Amino acid sequence: xxxxxxxxxxxxxxxxxxxxxxxxxxxxxxxxxxxxxxxxxxxxxxxxxxxxxxxxxxxxxxxxxxxxxxxxxxxxxxxxxxxxxxxxxxxxxxxxxxxxxxxxxxxxxxxxxxxxxxxxxxxxxxxxxxxxxxxxxxxxxxxxxxxxxxxxxxxxxxxxxxxxxxxxxxxxxxxxxxxxxxxxxxxxxxxxxxxxxxxxxxxxxxxxxxxxxxxxxxxxxxxxxxxxxxxxxxxxxxxxx
Amino acid sequence: xxxxxxxxxxxxxxxxxxxxxxxxxxxxxxxxxxxxxxxxxxxxxxxxxxxxxxxxxxxxxxxxxxxxxxxxxxxxxxxxxxxxxxxxxxxxxxxxxxxxxxxxxxxxxxxxxxxxxxxxxxxxxxxxxxxxxxxxxxxxxxxxxxxxxxxxxxxxxxxxxxxxxxxxxxxxxxxxxxxxxxxxxxxxxxxxxxxxxxxxxxxxxxxxxxxxxxxxxxxxxxxxxxxxxxxxxxxxxxxxxxxxxxxxxxxxxxxxxxxxxxxxxxxxxxxxxxxxxxxxxxxxxxxxxxxxxxxxxxxxxxxxxxxxxxxxxxxxxxxxxxxxxxxxxxxxxxxxxxxxxxxxxxxxxxxxxxxxxxxxxxxxxxxxxxxxxxxxxxxxxxxxxxxxxxxxxxxxxxxxxxxxxxxxxxxxxxxxxxxxxxxxxxxxxxxxxxxxxxxxxxxxxxxxxxxxxxxxxxxxxxxxxxxxxxxxxxxxxxxxxxxxxxxxxxxxxxxxxxxxxxxxxxxxxxxxxxxxxx
Numbered sequence: 064x065x066x067x068x069x070x071x072x073x074x075x076x077x078x079x080x081x082x083x084x085x086x087x088x089x090x091x092x093x094x095x096x097x098x099x100x101x102x103x104x105x106x107x108x109x110x111x112x113x114x115x116x117x118x119x120x121x122x123x124x125x126x127x128x129x130x131x132x133x134x135x136x137x138x139x140x141x142x143x144x145x146x147x148x149x150x151x152x153x154x155x156x157x158x159x160x161x162x163x164x165x166x167x168x169x170x171x172x173x174x175x176x177x178x179x180x181x182x183x184x185x186x187x188x189x190x191x192x193x194x195x196x197x198x199x200x201x202x203x204x205x206x207x208x209x210x211x212x213x214x215x216x217x218x219x220x221x222x223x224x225x226x227x228x229x230x231x232x233x234x235x236x237x238x239x240x241x242x243x244x245x246x247x248x249x250x251x252x253x254x255x256x257x258x259x260x261x262x263x264x265x266x267x268x269x270x271x272x273x274x275x276x277x278x279x280x281x282x283x284x285x286x287x288x289x290x291x292x293x294x295x296x297x298x299x300x301x302x303x304x
Numbered sequence: 305x306x307x308x309x310x311x312x313x314x315x316x317x318x319x320x321x322x323x324x325x326x327x328x329x330x331x332x333x334x335x336x337x338x339x340x341x342x343x344x345x346x347x348x349x350x351x352x353x354x355x356x357x358x359x360x361x362x363x364x365x366x367x368x369x370x371x372x373x374x375x376x377x378x379x380x381x382x383x384x385x386x387x388x389x390x391x392x393x394x395x396x397x398x399x400x401x402x403x404x405x406x407x408x409x410x411x412x413x414x415x416x417x418x419x420x421x422x423x424x425x426x427x428x429x430x431x432x433x434x435x436x437x438x439x440x441x442x443x444x445x446x447x448x449x450x451x452x453x454x455x456x457x458x459x460x461x462x463x464x465x466x467x468x469x470x471x472x473x474x475x476x477x478x479x480x481x482x483x484x485x486x487x488x489x490x491x492x493x494x495x496x497x498x499x500x501x502x503x504x505x506x507x508x509x510x511x512x513x514x515x516x517x518x519x520x521x522x523x524x525x526x527x528x529x530x531x532x533x534x535x536x537x538x539x540x541x542x543x544x545x546x547x548x549x550x551x552x553x554x555x556x557x558x559x560x561x562x563x564x565x566x567x568x569x570x571x572x573x574x575x576x577x578x579x580x581x582x583x584x585x586x587x588x589x590x591x592x593x594x595x596x597x598x599x600x601x602x603x604x605x606x607x608x609x610x611x612x613x614x615x616x617x618x619x620x621x622x623x624x625x626x627x628x629x630x631x632x633x634x635x636x637x638x639x640x641x642x643x644x645x646x647x648x649x650x651x652x653x654x655x656x657x658x659x660x661x662x663x664x665x666x667x668x669x670x671x672x673x674x675x676x677x678x679x680x681x682x683x684x685x686x687x688x689x690x691x692x693x694x695x696x697x698x699x700x701x702x703x704x705x706x707x708x709x710x711x712x713x714x715x716x717x718x719x720x721x722x723x724x725x726x727x728x729x730x731x732x733x734x735x736x737x738x739x740x741x742x743x744x745x746x747x748x749x750x751x752x753x754x755x756x757x758x759x760x761x762x763x764x765x766x767x768x769x770x771x772x773x774x775x776x777x778x779x780x781x782x783x784x785x786x787x788x789x790x791x792x793x794x795x796x797x798x799x800x801x802x803x804x805x806x807x808x809x810x811x812x813x814x815x816x817x818x819x820x821x822x
Contacts, residue, residue, distance in 0.1 A: 086402065089402070089405075089406040090405075090406060091402050091405045091406055109574065109576075113408050113410075114408075116406060116407055116408040117408040119406060121402070121403070121406040123402040123403055125399055126403070127395075127398045127399030127400035127401070127402075127403055128398065128400065129336070129394070129398055129400070131336050132336060136332060136335075136336075139332070140329065140332055141403075141407060143325050143328055143329045143332075143409070144329070144404060144407035144408065144409045144414060145407050145408050145409075146325065146408045146409060148321065149321065149324050149325055149328060152328075188403075
């Protein structure tokens with residue numbers, strides 16, 4: 064599996080391995096097998112791993128936060144942890160806050176924010192270092208429809224220069240924001256293509272309300288019947304981004 | 305396997321930039337440390353116990369400053385431990401492990417910044433308390449200067465408590481970690497270290513900050529040797545480094561991990577692992593050396609202080625130079641004290657005055673009273689809990705303030721203690737004597753001597769010795785003494801003085817019976 068600039072959507076049922084894959088790409092979890100190469104670097108090497116992390120943005124599925132921090136402080140904290148040069152920290156934080164439309168809440172303590180706002184804070188900390196590789200796990204969970212539309216535009220914008228990998232259950236997000244989509248099932252990539260290609264797989268399939276949903280269901284159904292009929296070989300493949 | 309490089313890598317970091325970023329993180333941690341919420345309670349406890357206790361001690365630097373390790377430090381420990389553990393467990397409690405693990409800065413740096421945030425408040429609170437205490441002491445004392453070593457030992461030991469508790473919090477994150485660690489470390493420090501060298505013989509109890517109140521001669525007649533403080537600093541600095549090294553090594557805390565067990569999530573590499581290992585090893589070595597040295601601590605027969613032979617500079621045992629402060633009581637009887645006790649001079653003079661009006665001119669009566677170190681008073685006197693002896697020609701009453709200053713809060717006891725001691729020394733003699741078998745025997749005197757002694761004390765309005773005393777005659781035999789004392793006290797002063805002038809030698813020789821006392 065390989066990815067370059069653009070937005071790659073990861074779809075798959077619960078337990079398919081989307082979060083595990085993102086954690087591996089975020090250099091948080093070592094791969095049990097196979098190899099990962101990120102930004103031309105090997106994350107097994109400490110120095111290279113550190114360089115990757117400087118250029119990495121990551122929003123985990125369950126965002127932890129420090130309630131006493133303000134929005135700006137929390138994002139600044141992560142900017143400093145990501146080695147953003149001190150002279151650029153303030154500007155980088157301000158830009159990140161504005162990009163997620165939290166300017167009005169910049170001085171608010173995190174404990175006072177709603178779930179959707181906290182999600183946006185999480186996105187802001189992920190993009191504060193202007194990352195070349197951005198990993199977002201369920202980024203739109205908790206966002207209202209208007210915020211979700213705005214976020215999709217942000218994703219498309221980020222994908223102009225960076226490699227953005229988005230894990231989601233919402234196929235409409237994939238259709239609106241992703242240039243590519245991968246469907247995972249039981250730890251395997253069972254589909255890789257554009258959203259349009261995924262939608263086309265659903266032709267004649269009756270499970271799902273929208274073309275992408277039908278394509279997604281059809282791909283999963285096909286993958287499961289294939290796995291029942293064949294003995295799956297161990298996957299020792301690699302991932303590059 | 306193609307990796308997409310979108311732009312040129314950023315320029316390599318340099319040390320000054322790295323330090324600047326770390327200091328900004330540390331500043332942020334200081335701003336958000338929860339310890340600030342504990343400061344009001346800590347302030348109340350500080351005033352309630354250490355500050356008030358110091359105010360009730362005699363106004364001597366060494367005694368009053370002893371509340372810093374003896375009372376203030378134990379107050380600080382549970383707060384320092386609890387809030388450090390709370391800070392250490394933050395990432396686990398707040399579920400930010402993944403979030404911070406994906407950042408470039410090594411976990412060790414990040415956690416040390418977090419530790420620094422709490423430690424800064426702990427040391428600031430400790431420093432402020434010490435400053436308040438020392439200013440109040442400086443306004444009360446008349447001689448000497450503030451002891452610095454106990455402050456250093458206190459600060460280093462609190463740093464060790466914070467580092468140890470923080471590491472425990474990071475290793476075992478949870479909402480109950482902080483209270484458990486606070487209680488655990490407090491119990492450890494109070495129960496295990498709350499012993500002194502004198503109580504425990506020779507042992508590691510020299511590591512105890514809590515429970516050591518220096519002898520009265522320390523810092524007055526003799527300098528305080530810094531041996532114990534140096535050992536404490538070594539031991540606790542070692543513990544600090546050990547805890548910090550462990551924090552950097554433990555994969556559980558995102559540290560570097562032992563070789564072959566590197567945590568993938570760690571930002572650390574070989575250099576950091578080597579550094580953490582070196583810090584850990586140096587800390588353990590330092591703590592072991594400190595522990596070993598503490599085990600050799602012993603009481604110094606020369607100064608009454610605690611010394612560690614390997615560190616001790618015998619040149620520091622020389623008595624401190626001073627010019628006594630003197631004042632004359634009625635009848636020209638001169639009282640001289642160490643300048644550290646200048647504040648008690650008028651009280652001492654007024655205590656000696658009435659009794660010397662009765663005793664002056666008698667054969668063997670002292671012409672002046674001079675304070676000497678407690679250690680210089682013969683042991684037979686010391687061990688009997690009396691502090692004075694008449695020696696020399698012309699006779700001089702030499703006494704220590706050891707017993708008297710214990711009575712400082714009660715002026716009547718202070719006064720009566722002085723009077724009882726000098727009357728006993730003149731009428732009876734040394735209060736104790738060693739038997740042939742080496743056992744100290746209380747020299748209570750004959751019944752006539754007791755009667756005269758009590759009569760004199762009653763005549764000047766002081767409390768006599770307790771009528772029933774395990775060292776003295778059984779109560780049943782006290783009636784004769786009491787009656788004779790009452791008669792003697794009722795005599796006119798001139799008659800009493802004349803009788804004593806004529807009969808004191810015979811009385812001291814034991815040839816007078818109670819019945820012969822007028």
